Amino acid sequence: MPEQPELTVQGWGPGAPPAAPGQGATDPGAVLPRAARRHLTEQLGWTPRATPPVAVDDIRLAPSRLPDDVRTELAALLGEEHVRTDRASRLRRAGGKSYLDLLRRRGGDASDAPDAVAWPAGTGETAALLALCAERGVVVVPFGGGTSVVGGLSGVDPDDRPSLAVDLSRMASVADVDVASSLVTAGAGVRGPALEAALAGRGLTLGHLPQSWEFATVGGYAATRSAGQASTGVGRFDDLVAGLTLATPSGVLELSSPPASAAGPDLLGLALGSEGTLGVITEVRLRVRPLPQATAYEGWSFRTWAEGLAGLQRLARHDLLPDVVRLSDPDETRANLLSATGTGARLLRGALRARGRGGGCLLVVGWEGLAPLVRARRDAAVPVLREHGAVRLGRQVGESWRRHRYAAPYLRDRLLDAGLLVETLETAATWTALPTVYDAVRRALCESLGAPGKQPLVMSHVSHGYATGASLYVTVLADRDDDLPLQQWLTAKRAATDALLAAGGTLTHHHAVGADHRPWLEREVGPLGVEVLRAVKQRLDPRGVCNPGVLLPD
Amino acid sequence: MPEQPELTVQGWGPGAPPAAPGQGATDPGAVLPRAARRHLTEQLGWTPRATPPVAVDDIRLAPSRLPDDVRTELAALLGEEHVRTDRASRLRRAGGKSYLDLLRRRGGDASDAPDAVAWPAGTGETAALLALCAERGVVVVPFGGGTSVVGGLSGVDPDDRPSLAVDLSRMASVADVDVASSLVTAGAGVRGPALEAALAGRGLTLGHLPQSWEFATVGGYAATRSAGQASTGVGRFDDLVAGLTLATPSGVLELSSPPASAAGPDLLGLALGSEGTLGVITEVRLRVRPLPQATAYEGWSFRTWAEGLAGLQRLARHDLLPDVVRLSDPDETRANLLSATGTGARLLRGALRARGRGGGCLLVVGWEGLAPLVRARRDAAVPVLREHGAVRLGRQVGESWRRHRYAAPYLRDRLLDAGLLVETLETAATWTALPTVYDAVRRALCESLGAPGKQPLVMSHVSHGYATGASLYVTVLADRDDDLPLQQWLTAKRAATDALLAAGGTLTHHHAVGADHRPWLEREVGPLGVEVLRAVKQRLDPRGVCNPGVLLPD
Secondary structure, three states, rough: OOOOOOOOOOOOOOOOOOOOOOOOOOOOOOOOOOHHHHHHHHOOOOOOOOOOOOHHOOOOOOOOOOOOEEEEEEEEHOOOHHHHHHHHHHOOOOOOOOHHHHHHOOOOOOOOOEEEOOOOHHHHHHHHHHHHHHHHHOOEEEEEEOOOOOOOOOOOOOOOOEEEEOOOOOHHHHHEEEOOEEEEEEEEEEEEHHHHHHHHHHOOOOOOOOOOOOOOHHHHHHHOOOOOOOHHHHHHHHHEEEEEEEEEOOEEEEOOOOOOOOOOOOOHHOOOOOOOOOOOOEEEEEEEEEEOOOOEEEEEEEHHHHHHHHHHHHHHOOOOOOOEEEOOOOHHHHHHHHHOOHHHHHHHHHHHOOOOOOOOOEEEEEEEHHHHHHHHHHHHHHHHHHHHOOOEEEHHHHHHHHHOOOOOOHHHHHHHHOOEEEEEEEEEEEEHHHHHHHHHHHHHHHHOOOEOOOEEEEEEEOOOEEOOOEEEEEEEEEEEOOEEEEEEEEHHHHHHHHHHOOOOOOOOOOOOOOOHHHHHHHHHHHHOOOOOOOOHHHHHOOOOOEEEOOOOOO | OOOOOOOOOOOOOOOOEEEOOOOOOOOOOOOOOHHHHHHHHHHOOOOOOOOOOOOOOHHHHHOOOOHHHHHHHHHHHHHHHHEOOOOHHHOOOOOOHHHHHHHHHHOOEEEOOOOEEEEEOHHHHHHHHHHHHHOOOOOOOOOEEOOOOEEEEEEEOOOOOOOOEEEOOOOOOEEEEEEOOOEEEOOOOOOHHHHHHHHHOOEOOOOOOOOOOOOOEEEHHHHHHHOOOOOOHOOHHHEEEEEEEEEEEEEEEEOOOOOOOOOOOHHHHHOOOOOOOOEEEEEEEEEEEEEEOOOEEEEEEEEOOHHHHHHHHHHHOOOOOOOOEEEHHHHHHHHHHHHOOOHHHHHHHHHHHOOOOOOOOEEEEEEEEEEEHHHHHHHHHHHHHHHHEEEEEEHHHHHHHHHOOHHHHHHHHHHOOOOOEEEEEEEEEOOOOHHHHHHHHHHHHHHHHHOOEEOEEEEEEOEEEEOHHHHHHHHEEEEOOOOHHHHHHHHHHHHHHHHHOOOOOOOOOOOOOOOOOHHHHHHHHHHHHHHHHHHHHHHHHOOOOOOOOOOOOO
């Protein structure tokens, strides 16, 4: 397996390392251009300050509680070198990468670290491991890329049993490529770059490109019902899964019937989104497609958010949405203009000035596929955009977005170093409900995080369009409350979630439920819906060892 | 509610009525053109003979076993006129329209008739009815259009309890039209024609057109994971359901989160395909679309089945499949040519002759949507068809298929009258497995139904294309064994099903499981998959009153 980059223990990575603790930074806001810094200090009431994480060596980690005899049995099952309790292995698999996760790890808290890490080599070993752990009362948490931003790796077991992270990285084969049927089988631990590299050699692509693409695994995508930046065109990850293998404490479920079936309820859809609570997804059968013959990315500008939404809705109704659609609201557009440095930002500023637009709403669109269809679809969409007042900013704006599409989480580490609260949340709603959901979330966040002289910056964009509605992705920046940073965000998150659900949004469009959203699951699917999920879990995981504290409310 | 046509008790309908019993028909094969009759008598070893059904009045129906006190309670709940035990109401809701169903009814057997029929007006009444029936041990069978061809209405309750058909026809509203979000809410009892009429007034269409379209209901589509003739383009019914309401003995599940959600496993997908075994679907929220601006239907001819499949597979890989795709094998093409009368057949024969093709494989394709995209998609697909040796037969062949798209079940009644076995079965497989599945099914049917001097006619077509594979729809004609007609077909069906599963096909692509396929469900989803479904049923229907004997094996 080729060397792969790894996330850092306290942030994203492996970009520029965080400032060493104590060493400080002479200019904590220097990560941002001057104009952006001025804008943020004024609006947020933020004083740039050095708030570096504690040294990794100073992170507190309790001794492993994995019973020796269980460890011996696991070693007999997987091989001695594939069961570890060392500090580095456990720390690396402590929680995910939400703002709450990062606050804990930066503050030296790794209380959610597993007691041990195991590396099964395939479905058989995973199933045997699960049966053993169920029998011996050891909690099992699947670990793919470790990129969860909803506490998917931070569930609290009500029975406080020892826990084992099951690392998927040894299940990383790409096999059974069926070009005629556009299908490929991937081990759950395969990451995006490795999969795309393997497919490109056959002229194929999966095309699933979430922001976590460099690190996240296909097993994780399946377990969380992920969506990627091109999902409007290629479909959500759900749509790309033609089958999967789920190892559970009660046995192995093989779920696969491409291309389609009417043989009863959709069990594959039960495994997708199960977030480790029913077992471990060990393999997925994926629908792939030919590498695109042509691509066309470009930027457009709408005068207002309402006009932008109306334009996208018209495209959606007539099945004219491009494969990539990303509409930024005025706040996000302004922040893009202020904060981006280099060619991309200069281009965008220049293009807007040339068209007499100071701000407005930036739209990035991209088409991919056969050249004549890319052309025909674009030709049909352009008049609709113009009817809604959009002006074209050109290809370079689109290409610049493509180049920087995975950059945001790296920047977040630097902003956390400088005393900011930085977090995202997301939802989706029908076209009709979307404006209300947008207003409700912004209001809730501003009320919760605002104070005299302090206002959060709430930036939103639509990133996935459907015939019936669209997603809404929200980024929040605020001056961090250094005394009670966790509470500050938990309060705001609670208010925003209550607001978006009341306005008709879904609890989550693509981040999943995790530990963070589970108090609201019942509002999403109803008490009887929760009971159905419990019944399924009871059948597959009767001892409740599979990722407790995640997905299902207590 | 406008007057709607009704299926006859002993067949499809309301076409020409069956010959009156005893009256006979002077020429029992006269329903077919001479050439077709000659072809069938030679190949099948069939002697056209009058085998009319018994008179409807002579059908045997046991007295209703619904306890009087339950009837009284139901009447108190729904109103006296909405609970009936009369002969006509019960007969009309006895079973569905499979060959086995028709054999029973034509032979005077209505032992699968419900003991009573109830017409609840909405979700609340349905939920109350289910709770009452669960408490009193009365089986509940939802009845939509009554068009099941897999015994979905013919389950045998192992406890032999009284049964109640729940007719959906009073839940037939079309409401909450959200044009911007392309959504509409339909009562489960709405049929295709009524729904399309209501939508057309708003410039909208659902576009779901199974062969049962005139009679089947949207609730039935949802309960069976239906597919329609344009599903290649508009999607299967699963894809068109944005939400639904499922009344169960344990309460009501409201499942809806358009446009998309990552909030845990997909519960909506559990309700779809549940075939009445979890409760009664009372309402569906549907994704609609604008009426097409342009349509283009046309006929093409491939030299061979292999070339036809290869051509479709190439189109599928590059996302170039038309909205309607129907490729007939040589046997079906020949039968079309022989049996069709009138302008359509003359046109087809003429077009083929003009192009030097005596038979080959007929392909009907159709594109719908915005005019420039219809043009661009067609322009991109045509060279692929030609590369695989297809020649164009013109628009009139395509339009003729459209005009006759619902005709086959009417013809079946006439063929049954004349001593034939006539049945269909269907599956789907990956492009790679499809040729093997095709061969295996044909071989199994020919071996089972063949005898010295007798061969069945097995005609197949692909009717739904996907990126990863396609459906296969098989029509079988054979000389009926008048002594043991049920056994004759059960033996053949068993052989065909075993063969298609072994070759990699799915148990059913769009007819559902019903009573007929349930012995094979475990082969499709595995023993643990069946256990998961049982756990869900146990939670929602602990007394097992919801359509027992259907879907789940004993």
